[in-house]
Amino acid sequence: MNPNTVKESDLHAYVDGALPAPEREAIARLLAELPGEAKRVRDYQEQKQAINHLYGATLDEPIPDRLRAMATPPHLPDSTASAALPHGHPGRLPSWSLQRIAAGILIAILGGAAGWMAHGQYPSAERIAAAVPLPRQAAIAHAVYSPDVRRPVEVSGEQEEQLVTWLSKRIGTPVKPPKLGKLGYELVGGRLLPGNIGPVAQFMYQDGTGQRLTLFVSTENTANQETAFRFAQEGPVNVFYWIDGKFGYALSATIDKGELARLATAVYEQIEGK
Amino acid sequence: MDSRSILAEIPRLRRYARALLGDRAAADDLVQDTLERAWSRIDQWRVGSDLRAWLFGIMHNLRVDQLRRPPPPTRPVEEGDCDLPTRPTQTDGLELKDLESALNQLPDEQREVVLLVALEDMAYADIAAMLGIPAGTVMSRLARGRERLRQIMAGLAETPASRLRVVR
Structure with missing residues (x-):
């Protein structure tokens, strides 16, 4: 390099801080002896700063809505995005x-x-987050099957032994319908139902007036282990339910809460006391 | 490429467009067109590459297309026809206003490089790749642009300009 000149490209790279340290220092030494070039470097540096100063505020301005909307893909059914697109392409499916x-x-x-x-x-x-909660499952099953006059159950209570064997086998664990005769309810029968992940059982009872009561038995519980009685209401159907280990029990009927509680207590005692 | 990273680039796109065009509304129009074209060519975007460089490149190409196209037919607005929104200029230093007008006197290709270096601190090689020109051309445009700007600001524009033209 001619000791008395600075290459134009080096001079600009120097202004822009784009040179590695040794070269930068070499240019600095040269500039010390070339006042005209040194002035040019200073001018360019000031020019660069002035340009930044002149337009710097644009960076801090709030982004206009029409541009903000363009940050999302134009085909999304985003109302702000489509409203902000003055020349949208309705009906055209973009290749991407x-x-x-x-x-x-x-x-x-x-x-x-x-x-x-x-x-x-x-x-x-x-699955639990997406699953239908026990009282709701029970209430729906009650609402679907209890009004059915001719086929309320799959297996009648007169064949209780068959019913118990079949349901126990299908559910994978022994289940036995409690006896509620002393409370005025006789077993009508039972059926197998789809639960959240597998089969669940429903037992149906009926009193002398035709009032029906269903006991929903699920073995799908994994979340909590609590056994306290809970009450839920799904439309006209009242539900008492409790959880015992993997079992979930729900007693549903369209009778008042007090009477249902009395029945639920009896069911609870028979099941848990067995 | 996701919405958030695009959103993050908008202020820089606006600033550059604003400096390049010298007009706020036209700049935002250019940014909007740029984003629209970017979405329509999203399949050309390579994951992991520099999003900013890609968007600036799209903006450059759009600008080139616009300059090639004849301007749309316009009817001059009579003074007093309507109140056109104008940028507040009260706070602008006289010197900065001079700088803006000086920048506007630069040829487009020079202004572009000068601004990319000044505002974006973009490496010369990256600018060359983005504009599709040799690195030497980037350097000569930068050198000419900076010197021209310096001369204009120093009130020496007339004579050196003719000298520079010979060099070109």
Whole structure:
């Protein structure tokens, strides 16, 4: 390098701090002996600062809504986004949306696979969040089957032994309908129902006036282990329910809460006292 | 590429467009067109690459397209027809106003490089890649632009400008 000049590209790289340290120091030494070039460097540096100063405030300005809306993909059904698009393309499926759909399907598959794998490791933690709660399941089952005059049950109470054997086998654990004759309710029968993850059982009772009562027995409980009585109301159906280990019991009827509580207590005593 | 990272680039896009065009509304129009084109070409975006450089590149290409196209037919607005919104200028220093007008006197290609270096501190090589020109061309545009700007600001624009033209 000619000791009396600075290459133009080096001079600008020096201004912009784009030179490695040794070269930067070499240029600085040269500039010390070249006042004209040194002045130019200072001018360019000031010029750069002035440009930044002149437009710097733009960075801090709030982003106008029409630009903010453009940060989201234009096809999303986002009302602000579409409203802010003065020349939208209605009805046109952008070529990249197919990729997005494919990506979405892939995410769904991966999510499903992850969920399936997690299923063994974290039994039903996420399923419980999505599951229908016990009293609601019971109330729906009651509302569906108890009004049925001709086929309220699958297996009649007259074949109680068969009913017990069958339901116990299907549910995977011994279940036995409590006897509520002393309270005026006779067993009508029972049926198998789909629960949240598998079969659950329903026993139906009836009093002399035709008032029906159903006991819902689930073996799907994994979350909490509490056994306290709880009361729930789903429309006209009142439900007393409790949980005992993996079992969930729910007694449903369209009778008043006090009478149902009395029945529920009797059911509880028979089941837990066995 | 997600909405948040795009949102983060908008202020810089606006600043650069504003400096390049010297007009606030036109700058925001350019940014909006840039984002619209970016979404329509999202399949060309390579994950992990520099989002800012990609968006600036799109903006540059749009600007080039716009400059090539004949301007849309316009009807001049008579003074007093309506109140056109104008940028508040009371606080602008005289010197800064001079700088803005000086920048506007630069040829587009020079102003572009000068601004990218000044505002974005973009490396010369990155600018070359973004604009699709050789690194040497970036350097010569930068050198000419800076010197021209310096001369204008020093009130020496006339004579050196003609000298510079010979160099080109």
